[in-house]
Amino acid sequence: MFRRVRLSALLVLAACVSAAADAPQPLSEEEVRGAEFLEGLSIPTPGEIFAAFGKIGKPDWAAFFRKHPPTPHTSRPLIALSLGTRIADGFLAAEAQDRQQAKNVSTEIKLLAKSLGLEQEFMVRSNSIADFADSRRWDSLDEELEAVQAELAAAMAGRNDAELVTLMSLGCWLRTVDIAGAQLAANYTPEAAGILRQPAVAEFFAARLDALPAKIKTLPVVAEIQRRLPALGATLSLPAESPPSAEAVNGMHALLAGMISLIAAPEK
Amino acid sequence: MIRTSLIASLLALAGTSFAGPASGDAAVTCRRAALDLAGAWANDGFRLRENSWAGTLPAGKPALARVNLLAGNRYWFTAATNAASTTLAVQIYTGRGEPVAAGTHRDGPVAAAGFAPAASGTYIVAISESRGTPVPFCLVHSYK
Numbered sequence: 001m002f003r004r005v006r007l008s009a010l011l012v013l014a015a016c017v018s019a020a021a022d023a024p025q026p027l028s029e030e031e032v033r034g035a036e037f038l039e040g041l042s043i044p045t046p047g048e049i050f051a052a053f054g055k056i057g058k059p060d061w062a063a064f065f066r067k068h069p070p071t072p073h074t075s076r077p078l079i080a081l082s083l084g085t086r087i088a089d090g091f092l093a094a095e096a097q098d099r100q101q102a103k104n105v106s107t108e109i110k111l112l113a114k115s116l117g118l119e120q121e122f123m124v125r126s127n128s129i130a131d132f133a134d135s136r137r138w139d140s141l142d143e144e145l146e147a148v149q150a151e152l153a154a155a156m157a158g159r160n161d162a163e164l165v166t167l168m169s170l171g172c173w174l175r176t177v178d179i180a181g182a183q184l185a186a187n188y189t190p191e192a193a194g195i196l197r198q199p200a201v202a203e204f205f206a207a208r209l210d211a212l213p214a215k216i217k218t219l220p221v222v223a224e225i226q227r228r229l230p231a232l233g234a235t236l237s238l239p240a241e242s243p244p245s246a247e248a249v250n251g252m253h254a255l256l257a258g259m260i261s262l263i264a265a266p267e268k
Numbered sequence: 269m270i271r272t273s274l275i276a277s278l279l280a281l282a283g284t285s286f287a288g289p290a291s292g293d294a295a296v297t298c299r300r301a302a303l304d305l306a307g308a309w310a311n312d313g314f315r316l317r318e319n320s321w322a323g324t325l326p327a328g329k330p331a332l333a334r335v336n337l338l339a340g341n342r343y344w345f346t347a348a349t350n351a352a353s354t355t356l357a358v359q360i361y362t363g364r365g366e367p368v369a370a371g372t373h374r375d376g377p378v379a380a381a382g383f384a385p386a387a388s389g390t391y392i393v394a395i396s397e398s399r400g401t402p403v404p405f406c407l408v409h410s411y412k
Contacts, residue, residue: 025367052340
């Protein structure tokens with residue numbers, strides 16, 4: 001333990017020294033254009049977004065718990081979207097440090113995973129989530145939820161269900177931005193509005209939805225989300241020096257809440 | 269427990285990259301080395317993200333990935349290769365390709381860059397190798 005802490009201190013010192021010595025050249029236009037957008041790396045996690053908001057105040061995260069669990073679906077794409085939103089709810093429970101909420105969300109994730117035939121992939125994780133919640137190891141719970149998402153994504157990809165991976169990831173991102181948007185709408189400051197800036201993420205998901213098979217992207221919920229994504233992307237892509245106004249944040253929050261309601265609503 | 273899905277996750281992610289894919293064994297070895305160094309940041313309260321980026325560096329070019337970073341958070345990007353005789357470097361740029369003032373760490377086949385963005389937005393992480401040789405790499409990323 002002591003050895004690791006000492007190593008950590010040495011690395012930080014070395015980092016400071018080398019910061020002064022490095023003088024890298026700017027990237028070429030071609031290199032900038034060629035930089036990859038990777039789903040697993042480029043999109044901030046719920047924990048990352050909530051952590052940033054936690055630095056500028058003390059959000060009452062429990063105020064954003066959902067009052068009712070989402071309606072069960074039979075359509076696999078809708079289940080995947082719903083699963084993503086529940087994973088984000090798990091991060092919310094961890095941020096609110098609410099043991100019972102974490103366990104409730106874990107149960108709902110298990111049911112949704114079961115509906116997709118992925119119950120086995122989640123079984124052990126479910127026990128770990130309960131253990132971390134009971135022992136109040138909230139950072140570990142965050143890591144476990146990320147692992148859940150990665151493992152479910154790997155299992156979906158392994159079963160040639162790549163489109164479900166996109167939908168789960170989209171559901172998780174939408175619900176996370178919905179929660180952050182609610183926090184922002186309730187406690188607006190320009191500084192806080194600037195935190196949510198995420199250029200290109202909505203555009204990335206819009207392109208991924210566009211590439212889905214017609215039978216999925218014509219589902220009313222998916223088509224409606226795709227229709228609304230450009231407006232969301234526009235608010236999240238404003239220049240850093242001019243963050244969204246309080247009015248724009250309220251509009252974005254309404255847009256997001258509408259999308260989450262669509263995902264949670266009974267199938268037509 | 270948390271990292272048991274290592275191989276499955278790596279294989280799922282490797283296929284999404286324009287940097288060439290690394291073999292499964294190389295990816296695991298590189299990730300392990302990156303995680304060893306990233307453990308130092310964990311001691312400072314940084315949370316390690318589950319997903320990593322594994323691939324093979326293009327010959328004579330850096331591997332470049334876009335990341336969305338949030339103002340208020342601090343980040344470490346840690347990379348490693350299994351080619352022991354190489355010197356790896358990690359650098360962070362703005363979305364327009366201008367280098368940012370990041371703390372960097374280089375120790376042969378492992379390297380890292382740490383950064384606290386003043387503004388949220390898109391940044392570019394570059395991984396390069398001193399000899400321009402295609403070598404497998406893995407990048408992990410931590411935040412607090």
